[in-house]
Amino acid sequence: MTQPPGRSRVLCVRTGLTAGFGLVALLTFASLAIAEGEQGVLAPALFGDFSGADRRMLFMLSFVAGLLMLAAGLAIFHLRARTLWIGRERTARTEMLALLARAERAEELLMAEPQLIAVWSGADDLPLISGELTGVAISPSGRGLIGTGWLDYHDTRSLDEHIRALRERGEGFRLVARSRHGGFIEAEGRAIGGRAVLRLREVTGDRLELARLADRHRRATEEIEAIRALLDEAPVPLWLRNANDKLTWVNRAYAKAVDAADEADVLARDIELLDRPAREEAGKARREGRPFLKRVPAVVGSARRTLDVIDIPSSRGSAGMAIDVSEVETMRADIGRQIEAHVRTLDQLATAVAIFDADQHLTFYNAAFSTLWQLDPAFLDEKPSDSEILDRLRAQRRLPEQADFRAWKSKLHEAYRALEPAEHWWHLPDGRTSRVVTTPNPAGGVTYLFEDVTERIDLEARYKALSRVQGETLENLKEGVAAFGSDGRLRLSNPAFAAIWRLPSEMMEQRPHIDDVVARCSILFRDEAVWQALKSVITSFGDARHSTSKRMIRVDGSVIDVATVPLPDGGTLATFTDVTDSVNFENALVEKNEALEEAARLKNDFVHHVSYELRSPLTNIIGFVQLLADGSAGPLNDKQHQYAGYIKTSSDALYAIINNILDLATIDAGAMTLDLGMVDIREAMQGVAEAVQPRLAESGVRLEMKASHAIGEFEADGQRVRQVLFNLLSNAIGFSQPGGTVTLSALRKGQEIVFRVEDRGRGISQAVIDRVFDRFESHGGSGHRGVGLGLSIVRSFVELHGGTVELVSEEGRGTIVTCRLPIDSAARRKPAERNPDLQRMADPSDGAAARRKSGTALQ
DSSP states (O other): OOOOHHHHHHHHHHHHHHHHHHHHHHHHHHHHHHHHOTTOSHHHHHHTTOOHHHHHHHHHHHHHHHHHHHHHHHHHHHHHHHHHHHHHHHHHHHHHHHHHHHHHHHHHHHTTSOEEEEEESSSSSOOEEEEEOTTEEEOTTSSSEEESSOBOHHHHHHHHHHHHHHHHHOOOEEEEEEBTTSOEEEEEEEEETTEEEEEEEEOOHHHHHHHHHHHHHHHHHHHHHHHHHHHHHOSSOEEEEOTTSOEEEEOHHHHHHTTOSSHHHHHHHTOOSSOHHHHHHHHHHHHTTOOEEEEEEEEETTEEEEEEEEEEEETTEEEEEEEEOHHHHHHHHHHHHHHHHHHHHHHHOSSEEEEEOTTSBEEEEOHHHHHHHTOOHHHHHTOOBHHHHHHHHHHTTOSOOOSSHHHHHHHHGGGGGOSSOEEEEEEOTTSOEEEEEEEEOTTSSEEEEEEEOHHHHHHHHHHHHHHHHHHHHHHTOSSEEEEEOTTSBEEEEOHHHHHHHTOOHHHHHTOOBHHHHHHHHTTTOOOHHHHHHHHHHHTOOOSSOOOEEEEEEOTTSOEEEEEEEEOTTSOEEEEEEEOHHHHHHHHHHHHHHHHHHHHHHHHHHHHHHHHHHHHHHHHHHHHHHHHHHHTTTSOOOHHHHHHHHHHHHHHHHHHHHHHHHHHHHHHHTTOOOOOOEEEEHHHHHHHHHHHTHHHHHHHTOEEEEEEOTTOOEEEEOHHHHHHHHHHHHHHHHHTSOTTOEEEEEEEEETTEEEEEEEEOSSOOOTTTGGGTTSTTOOOOBTTBOOOSOHHHHHHHHHHHTTOEEEEEEETTTEEEEEEEEESSGGGGSOHHHHOGGGGGTTOGGGHHHHHHHHTOOOO
């Protein structure tokens, strides 16, 4: 059995060292003995009786013998070691050959399949590479891989990161990367004996199919995650349902649409976006295996919206989405309304419009087109061609007469190939003139605009004639007219202007500036403030330009009225009128009017004074007559009773007249107040009817009353209402013929109570109808003659209530008086606030205005 080479080497070294040390020790001992000499203690013991020379010889012999023994030991050691070394070398060579054979077999086995092995001994060492793999190489720096497009970017980056972790931290890994040509590479990294080992090999067989499935799963998972992330951020609500129609997933937009905290809250509470009918319809479609597509209303974020719902069934449930189309619907409705508005606008245009497409067929026409050419709408609705319409118009002689109609039509149809609009003038056989504009459409086709300019041409001719007439009129006006432009220069004037201000004709021809005109006219009128105001108006550029008027009293005593009117073009028209004569007449009339007003005031004061003075003695007369009639002063015979009755009747009439005068005076003074309360309309009418019964019996006239039993009551002064009706009935009875009929009616009309008194008497002539409401105006009729205060009192009391009075009369047919009283509380206001005309009732000079206010008219 061969000893281990290490053990043999140790034995040889130990034997040689032992022999050498023994020899050295012997020589040392002998040397010491010789050195000691003869008197030494050791010499006799070791060498006996040898002399000193003998002893030195003996030492030398011993030393030589030791050296020989050392040499022999070393020789034996050398031979022994060489034998051992030769055996060890032979054994090592045998083992090396065996290892080389094993390495060759391992390499052959390793290269049996395409793979690459890289080994790193240190962090910065270059790798030891074994094998090869098509398209793969290790980078010279050893930090990563250099590929030839065999891995995609994601896998290459992942492999580089794993290699770096393996080399730096010894983290092992195993992964499968997909190559771009469809194959797979298995990468395995391990830390072995302080080295980093990377193994790359192609995946084949079942492992290839498994790798493909794993890669497909990975990619599908990544795609699903990306799609889910995209769907989760989508702005429209999305959801998934299981086979039981229960929500299993929703996105953020869904949670926001149902006002939930998050997606988990929606699933936990099972919050539905759609209402029950929509969900049931979608569930029915899902069970039938067909998609559900419908537009439904829903509440989204507390607002009512319109959604397009799409629910697609699957084997495990369904997936759905809801698209908010509220704005689309709104825009569609707006576009529809705009189109309808455009169509209505075009139908309202006086210009006829017809649009033809690229195939020369009619696609749109407005009402003016059908009317202008007198074409049947049914024929136009069939979308005829341009040529068919022209042929029909030619057959009906509604087109210009043409010697070569075909060439004329071809020239007209060049508009379909033109780029710019064209204008044509058609002089039609019926004397009309039409302006035709052909405009090419961007998408093909032509838009025709037909404008009947016959009237415009006629208006232009008439305008020119009118301009000439106006020019002649302006030249012959007595008023001075001057038109200034926006630059302040005179543009137009007539001879009267120059004559009034004594301006030379040479100056007018030079179109002077307003400053030059004012400087020349200041000779006759020297008020600088008026001229500055006039210049400011003419040269003003403000937006709020308005008309002005001034009166100038010149140094020669003449009076000139100047008026300025802003013109649309920014200019100003100034008119100068010599009103010297009018001012003189006006001054005279004012003086006369003041005298008349003073006379009227004196008359009213006299009437008021006399009325108050007559009332007291008249009261005494009435009282004494009543005493006489009652027999308190003694019995009276029949004749005396009759005379007392006459006195009583006349006194009552006089007392009523005085009361009316006093009422009018109170109204004129603004001191009249109404005692408002609820007035029963039928009861008031009945009371007035009883009051006029003596007059009815005396005149032989019949009274007829018309009022609904449900007419009710209204707020007013009952005494004044009865006084109004009494005066109206008295007036109607007085103007009626014996045997005639007077009608008193009342009705509710809106917010008014309308009283109407109608008679069939002789009526009132048109000459005096406007004055019947004036005071002290009385006109006989059928023997009736009064003081003329009845209708004046009626109008005053009605207007005091906030109402109106209307009188309609025609001679020979009778009279109708209508009083309208408001139902609401407007009568509570003061008369001056409601009708300022009441303040002028007593003014005789304003009688015409009062008559116009009464609103009389004939029917």
